[in-house]
Amino acid sequence: MPHEQTGQTLSTLLAIAWLLPLFGFAIEIFAGFWQRDRFSKAGARLAVACIAVAFLCSGWALLTYINDTGWNERYQRQSEHHAALMDSLHGHHAGEDAHHPADDGHDAHQHEHKHGEKAQFALSDPPLAALAPGQDAAEEGRSKPATFSGTYYRLAKFGDLEIEIGYYIDTLTLVMFTMVTFIAMCIHIFAMGYMADELTDEYVDHHAHLADGKHLHRPGRYYQFFAYLSLFCFSMLGLVIAGNIFQVFVFWELVGICSYFLIGFYFERKSASNAANKAFIMNRVGDFGFLIGLMVLWTSFGTFKFAETDAAHPEKPAGLFQMARGADGLMHIGEDADGTSALVLHERDGSQKLDAEGNPVSVPYWLIIVAGLGIFAGCIGKSAQFPLQTWLPDAMEGPTPVSALVHSATMVAAGVYLAGRFYPMFTPEVLLVIAYVGGITLFVAATIAMVATDLKKVLAYSTISQLGYMMLGLGVFGWAAGLFHLVTHAFFKSLMFLCSGSVIAGCHHEQEMTKMGGLLKKMPITGLTMLVGVIAIAGLSIPGTQIAFSGFFSKDAIVATSLTFFKENPSHFLLFVLPLITAGLTAFYMFRLWFYTFLGKPRDQHVYDHCHESPWVMTGPLIVLSLLAAFCAVGGEGGKLFLMLDESRPAGVHETLAYTGVVNVTLPGHTAVASNHHQAGNLATIAAFLGTLIAFAIYGIGLIKPEEIKKSLAGIHGYLTHKWYFDEIYDVMFVRPAHAIAHFCTAIDRVVFDGVLHWLCRAAVAVARWDRIFDERVVDGLVNLTGSVTYSVGRSFRKLQTGNLRQYVMFIALSVLLLSVILFVWFPH
Amino acid sequence: MSLDSYLLIGAILFVAGVVCMATKRNGIGVLMGVELVLNGANVNFVAFSKFTPLGLDGQIVSLFVIVLAAAEAAVALAIALNFYNNHLTIDVDRANELKH
Numbered sequence: 001m002p003h004e005q006t007g008q009t010l011s012t013l014l015a016i017a018w019l020l021p022l023f024g025f026a027i028e029i030f031a032g033f034w035q036r037d038r039f040s041k042a043g044a045r046l047a048v049a050c051i052a053v054a055f056l057c058s059g060w061a062l063l064t065y066i067n068d069t070g071w072n073e074r075y076q077r078q079s080e081h082h083a084a085l086m087d088s089l090h091g092h093h094a095g096e097d098a099h100h101p102a103d104d105g106h107d108a109h110q111h112e113h114k115h116g117e118k119a120q121f122a123l124s125d126p127p128l129a130a131l132a133p134g135q136d137a138a139e140e141g142r143s144k145p146a147t148f149s150g151t152y153y154r155l156a157k158f159g160d161l162e163i164e165i166g167y168y169i170d171t172l173t174l175v176m177f178t179m180v181t182f183i184a185m186c187i188h189i190f191a192m193g194y195m196a197d198e199l200t201d202e203y204v205d206h207h208a209h210l211a212d213g214k215h216l217h218r219p220g221r222y223y224q225f226f227a228y229l230s231l232f233c234f235s236m237l238g239l240v241i242a243g244n245i246f247q248v249f250v251f252w253e254l255v256g257i258c259s260y261f262l263i264g265f266y267f268e269r270k271s272a273s274n275a276a277n278k279a280f281i282m283n284r285v286g287d288f289g290f291l292i293g294l295m296v297l298w299t300s301f302g303t304f305k306f307a308e309t310d311a312a313h314p315e316k317p318a319g320l321f322q323m324a325r326g327a328d329g330l331m332h333i334g335e336d337a338d339g340t341s342a343l344v345l346h347e348r349d350g351s352q353k354l355d356a357e358g359n360p361v362s363v364p365y366w367l368i369i370v371a372g373l374g375i376f377a378g379c380i381g382k383s384a385q386f387p388l389q390t391w392l393p394d395a396m397e398g399p400t401p402v403s404a405l406v407h408s409a410t411m412v413a414a415g416v417y418l419a420g421r422f423y424p425m426f427t428p429e430v431l432l433v434i435a436y437v438g439g440i441t442l443f444v445a446a447t448i449a450m451v452a453t454d455l456k457k458v459l460a461y462s463t464i465s466q467l468g469y470m471m472l473g474l475g476v477f478g479w480a481a482g483l484f485h486l487v488t489h490a491f492f493k494s495l496m497f498l499c500s501g502s503v504i505a506g507c508h509h510e511q512e513m514t515k516m517g518g519l520l521k522k523m524p525i526t527g528l529t530m531l532v533g534v535i536a537i538a539g540l541s542i543p544g545t546q547i548a549f550s551g552f553f554s555k556d557a558i559v560a561t562s563l564t565f566f567k568e569n570p571s572h573f574l575l576f577v578l579p580l581i582t583a584g585l586t587a588f589y590m591f592r593l594w595f596y597t598f599l600g601k602p603r604d605q606h607v608y609d610h611c612h613e614s615p616w617v618m619t620g621p622l623i624v625l626s627l628l629a630a631f632c633a634v635g636g637e638g639g640k641l642f643l644m645l646d647e648s649r650p651a652g653v654h655e656t657l658a659y660t661g662v663v664n665v666t667l668p669g670h671t672a673v674a675s676n677h678h679q680a681g682n683l684a685t686i687a688a689f690l691g692t693l694i695a696f697a698i699y700g701i702g703l704i705k706p707e708e709i710k711k712s713l714a715g716i717h718g719y720l721t722h723k724w725y726f727d728e729i730y731d732v733m734f735v736r737p738a739h740a741i742a743h744f745c746t747a748i749d750r751v752v753f754d755g756v757l758h759w760l761c762r763a764a765v766a767v768a769r770w771d772r773i774f775d776e777r778v779v780d781g782l783v784n785l786t787g788s789v790t791y792s793v794g795r796s797f798r799k800l801q802t803g804n805l806r807q808y809v810m811f812i813a814l815s816v817l818l819l820s821v822i823l824f825v826w827f828p829h
Numbered sequence: 830m831s832l833d834s835y836l837l838i839g840a841i842l843f844v845a846g847v848v849c850m851a852t853k854r855n856g857i858g859v860l861m862g863v864e865l866v867l868n869g870a871n872v873n874f875v876a877f878s879k880f881t882p883l884g885l886d887g888q889i890v891s892l893f894v895i896v897l898a899a900a901e902a903a904v905a906l907a908i909a910l911n912f913y914n915n916h917l918t919i920d921v922d923r924a925n926e927l928k929h
Contacts, residue, residue, distance in 0.1 A: 803925040805859065809851040 004311070006068040007148035010061050011167050014177060014241050015152060017057035021233035024050035028227035039199050041192065043223035047230045048188045054233070055181035062174045069146045075643055082638040082674075089675045146170065147648070149243050149309045149319070160302050160317070166243025168306045168421075170648035172483060175641070176240045176417060179487050182628075183409045183494045184233050186621035190498050191229065191401035193617035194505055198222040206509070208268040216268050225265060225399065232258035236410050240417065244304035245297060245320070245375070248418060249290060252378065255411045256283050262402040263395045275394035282391040286381020293374025297425075300363040300371070301345075306421070308348060318348040321424040321650070324368070326350055329650065331427065333365060341365040365427070372430035375422055376437075383415025383467045386441040390726050392464055396456040400501030403456060408463045409494035413486050416470040420483045423474070424650045428659045428667060432572075435475025435565075439578040442468025444724055446585040450592070451720040455500045455511050458593050462537065463493055465582060469558050472579055477667040478561030480646040484633070485554035487641060492536040492551055492629035498622055499530035502614040503597060507607050513596040515604035522611045525619040527598040529626040534594045536629045538587035539688045550633035552685075555583060557637055557673075560680035564668035567676065572665070583684045587691030595699035637677075835876030842869030856909045856919035860902060867898045 028043040066072060147170040156163045167173075197203070198220035208216035235254035242248040257280075264276030297304065297320065307319035324343060326332050327350025336342035342362035345353040353361040379385070384392035395407045406412075419426075419434060426434070442465045449461035466489045473482030504511055506523055520527040532549065539555040541548030559579055566576035602608035613619070633641050659665050697703040710717050722728065846865030853859050871891035878887025913919050 803927060805921040805924070806851050806854070809847065809862075813847050813851065 003146070003148075006064065006146075007150065007169070007309075009064050009068075010148055010169050010174075011150060011152070013057045013061040013064065014167065014169060014173070014237075017054035017061070017177060017181060018234065018237040018241055020050040020054045020057075021047075021230040021237070025227050025230035025234060028223055028230060041199070041222070044188070044192045044195075044226045047226040048185065048192065050230060051181060051185045051188050051233055054237070055178070055185050058174070058177040058181045062178050065146070065171065065174055071644075071647070074647070075640060078643045078646070079635070079638045082643075085671065085674050086638070086677070089678070147307060147309055149305070149307050151243065161298060161304070163246055163304070164244060165247060166305065167241045168243040169241070171644050172417075172420065172648040173240055175487060175644055177237060179490055180233070180236055180240065180410050183490055183625070184229070184236075184405055186625050187401050187405040187409075187494060187498065188226070188229060190404075190501065190618050190621040191225065191399070193615050194401055194501050195222055195225050195399060198225065205266060205268055207271075208266065218268065221265070225262075228258060228261045228265070229401075229405065232262065232406060232411070236414065239414055243306060245294060245306070245422070246304040248421075249287075249294060249378075252290070252382065252414065252418075253287070255406075255414060256280065256287075256382075259283075259395070259406050259411055262406055263398040265398055265402065269397070271394075272397040275391075275397040279391040279395050282388050283381040286378045286388055289374040289377020289380075291374075293371045293376075293378070296367055296371040296374060300367050314348065316348075318346065318353070322346060322348050323353065325424050325650070334360070334362060336362045336364065343368050368425070369427055369429050372422075372426045373433060375425070376419060376430060376434055379415035379419045379471075380437060381415070382418075383412050383471065384441075384464050385415070385437050385468060385471055386444060387726075389441060389445065389464050390723070390730065393457050393460040393723070396454070396460050400456065400497060400504055403460070404494045404497030404501065407460065408497050409490040412463060412467055413470075413490060416467060416474070416482065416486050419471065419474050420479060420486070423479055428665050429663050431475045431477065431667070432663055432665060433475070435472050435562075435572075435575050438468045438471025438473070438475055439575050440468070441465070442472060442582050443578045443585075446582045446589065447720055448723050449589040450585060451717055453513050455503065455513050455516075455593070455597065456497075458513075458589060459493070459497055459500055462586065462590065465586065466493065466537070469555065469579060469582075472575065473558035473561060476558075476562045476565035476575055477669075478558055478673070479649050480642060481554070481557035481561050483645050484557055484637075484642050487645070488536070488550035488554040488629075488633050491625060491632050492533040492549070495622065495625040495629045496530060496533040496537070498618070498625065499526050499533065502526040502618050502622065503530075505618070506614055507611045510604075510607050513593065515607050516597045517600045517603040518598070518608060519602075519611060520598040522608070523598075523613045525613060525622060529619075529622040530598070531594060532626040532630050534590045538590050538692060539583060539684060540587065540692065541685055543685065543689075546636060549630045551629075553633040553636035553639070553642070556677070556681045556684060557642070559583065559684045560677040561668060561673050563680040563683075564673045564676045565665075568666035568668055568672070580683055580687055584687035584691035587688040588695045589691075591692050591695035592699050595695060599700060600702075832876055832880045835872060835879075839869045839872035839876065842866075842872060845869075854920050854922055856912065856921050857906075859921060860905050860909070863905075864898060864902070867894055870894065 024047050027046060031043075147168065149166065149168040151164045151166045153165040154162060155165065199222050200220040203218050203220045205216040205218065210216055232255060235251050235258055239248055239251035239255060242251060260276050260280045263279050264273050266272045267276065294304070301320055301323055303317060303319060303323075305319040307321045308316050310316055323345045324331060326344075326346050332344040332346075333341055334344045342364050345361045345363060347353050355361050381388045392407060392412065396403055398407070445461045445464035445468060449458050449465060452458045452461060466485070470482045470485045470489070473485055475482075503516070503519065503523065503526060506519075506526070507516065510516070536549035536551035539548070539552040541552045559576075562576045562579050566573050633639055636642065659667060698706055698709070719725070842865050846862045846867075846869060849862030849865060850859050851862075853862060871894055874887035874891040874894070876887070877883065878885065909919050912924060916923060
């Protein structure tokens with residue numbers, strides 16, 4: 001099928017999948033379920049139906065892509081290539097140090113490793129143009145990734161800037177669509193069971209206390225919950241399909257507001273409304289950076305579009321990715337007129353972009369860094385990365401299906417997704433920042449997760465930690481590795497959250513692990529599916545083989561990339577040490593959670609006695625998700641999922657690149673990573689098994705009493721239970737100063753502004769009083785005087801008018817006489 | 830006869846009329862005074878017309894005055910009759926009701 005037609009089919013299918021939840025939302029909110037019948041499940045069924053059809057459309061789109069672009073052949077080729085590469089590498093140094101040359105059978109590779117020193121690469125370009133292309137056999141065999149972009153609807157046009165609702169479809173989009181709709185579908189179905197206690201006219205909220213000490217009674221909000229879920233799905237899919245960064249921002253904010261609604265679903269609880277506010281405000285901090293990034297992009301590139309692939313209209317201007325990267329997929333750095341380094345812009349065909357006078361157009365390099373950091377700041381907020389990570393644990397105030405869908409599997413992954421999508425615009429400096437932010441985050445969050453006792457909080461910190469892994473993976477040049485982990489993590493983390501939801505629902509909203517224990521007997525399905533998720537996230541494998549659950553492969557890919565990065569750049573050793581240690585910590589805290597909850601003796605007999613397995617509507621999704629969590633990544637980096645994602649890998653990510661700019665780094669390439677894969681995998685597996693064993697020793701068989709460790713490490717334990725004092729630090733750094741400033745402003749308001757206003761008012765009253773006196777005395781006096789004078793004059797004339805006719809005649813005669821006399825006296829002849 | 834003698838007669842008639850108007854309490858008497866005053870004036874008009882080159886202007890004006898006087902007498906007599914009908918007297922000093 002021709003390229004255009006495929007694009008048409010894909011965009012139509014995805015648009016249907018995208019808009020269906022919006023349709024569902026509109027009906028759920030406006031059809032009046034809140035008036036007619038609070039016991040009706042119609043709204044929930046509609047939501048499930050919408051998202052299920054959306055999933056079918058996404059899956060259909062994925063299949064269309066596979067069939068129409070002949071992906072299976074490419075998959076075979078890539079898979080064989082991968083297998084050959086692994087064979088050739090590990091045949092030589094299985095289990096030993098991987099500092100051997102990786103050249104046998106790969107002579108096409110220009111780069112070679114040398115023992116014990118930083119790898120040198122053939123650099124023919126001057127330092128400023130140091131992003132030099134390398135040659136790679138796989139890269140040559142790989143056709144350009146099939147991307148489809150276009151416009152659904154143009155919202156506005158300001159000069160050259162077009163604001164559009166568009167689409168940008170590559171395998172990343174398709175995989176994300178399928179993953180999001182599938183997980184959302186499972187969670188919708190689960191939520192039908194979990195939220196069933198809202199199907200009432202009189203819901204008693206035991207966590208919301210009224211002023212009189214009683215519990216809050218309110219009507220159930222079942223339909224509303226599903227309306228929010230539908231709106232969220234619409235927003236998330238809109239974010240994924242977006243064809244330009246502006247549209248991403250719009251839907252970015254929409255998922256933010258959905259998250260706000262859903263965290264604050266029990267908004268009568270003070271803690272829930274606070275958590276919702278916190279999440280929203282923390283995200284605003286990141287979005288401020290996002291906005292700056294948008295402005296920089298607009299002013300420097302004049303477009304928001306990712307890429308323009310409309311072959312029928314070659315005159316249309318290039319998109320961001322096409323401008324930033326040349327035909328070889330690399331950033332070309334030159335000097336602009338002032339002599340500062342600048343990014344040379346390109347046309348769609350890969351030639352240099354020229355202005356009207358024929359001079360090459362370039363953008364100052366530091367602006368590109370600012371734009372990248374700005375966009376990444378948005379990702380930090382959304383994906384709860386250090387230093388904006390504190391909102392995510394608090395977001396667990398929302399109902400558990402929300403935690404599963406929004407705060408583990410999809411929305412928080414949006415930051416990672418955007419970092420991956422926007423990868424072609426990130427310079428090595430930005431990537432290094434991403435890597436370090438991810439590295440710090442994954443370690444900090446994992447340490448806190450080790451001591452948390454709230455079931456959902458442990459999972460929340462584990463989410464932050466895993467998001468850190470993804471960011472780190474992206475940052476160390478492992479584009480596909482980071483996004484691979486994004487997808488696998490979405491499956492096993494939504495599974496674990498739903499399991500925890502099942503436990504919480506079964507234990508009548510008890511979330512403290514300290515009151516659980518031995519639940520495996522009571523809830524076998526939940527317990528076993530949870531175990532699948534735990535093994536997946538811990539990254540355990542059968543030693544010496546590649547038989548493992550999904551998390552093993554994706555984490556392996558990240559650790560291998562970071563190991564290679566560390567070998568190329570020994571100064572950045574933290575970027576390898578942190579994820580390696582954290583691999584152990586992850587296994588520890590996840591197994592701690594599982595042992596705590598499902599094994600051992602019941603710690604609270606009351607909770608244990610009343611606990612029960614959840615109905616099928618809840619355990620069904622668990623089983624489906626557990627299958628996916630286990631097997632979605634079969635084959636690892638030679639498997640379908642990874643290669644599917646890898647197909648959309650931005651050009652130029654594949655080769656090892658030495659870079660000298662603001663920072664000097666060598667970005668590891670595919671072959672280098674593959675050569676370190678075995679070693680990294682072994683290290684990570686050892687770490688994971690160590691963590692598991694320790695957890696087993698402490699919480700499984702009670703070899704060491706946790707209380708004793710707590711006592712002996714009281715300082716560290718306290719530090720960790722206070723979450724590294726982040727909340728306290730932010731409280732001191734931002735909240736208190738804000739309060740202080742607010743108080744100061746209030747004081748100024750009260751004293752100065754109110755004082756001036758009061759004084760003005762008093763002056764006005766005084767003036768008015770004087771005015772009144774003037775009015776009453778002077779103006780009224782004058783008017784009255786005129787009246788009284790007129791009256792008295794009239795009165796005096798009244799006496800004259802006697803009505804006596806003869807008298808009048810006398811007057812007339814005398815007057816005439818008088819007039820005559822006067823005339824004759826005054827005017828004599 | 831000179832102009833003065835005409836003016837003298839006119840003046841006598843005028844003064845007599847005024848005195849009549851000022852002294853009579855009888856409404857008809859007052860009317861008669863008015864006629865005297867008017868006729869005094871007429872004499873003057875005619876006299877001035879005769880002794881100055883005014884032609885017949887004075888005569889015409891006096892004829893006009895006579896017609897006016899007739900009309901005025903008719904109206905005034907009607908008032909007098911009505912007054913009598915209501916008050917059984919034609920004493921003008923008794924016509925003081927508007928004052929109150």
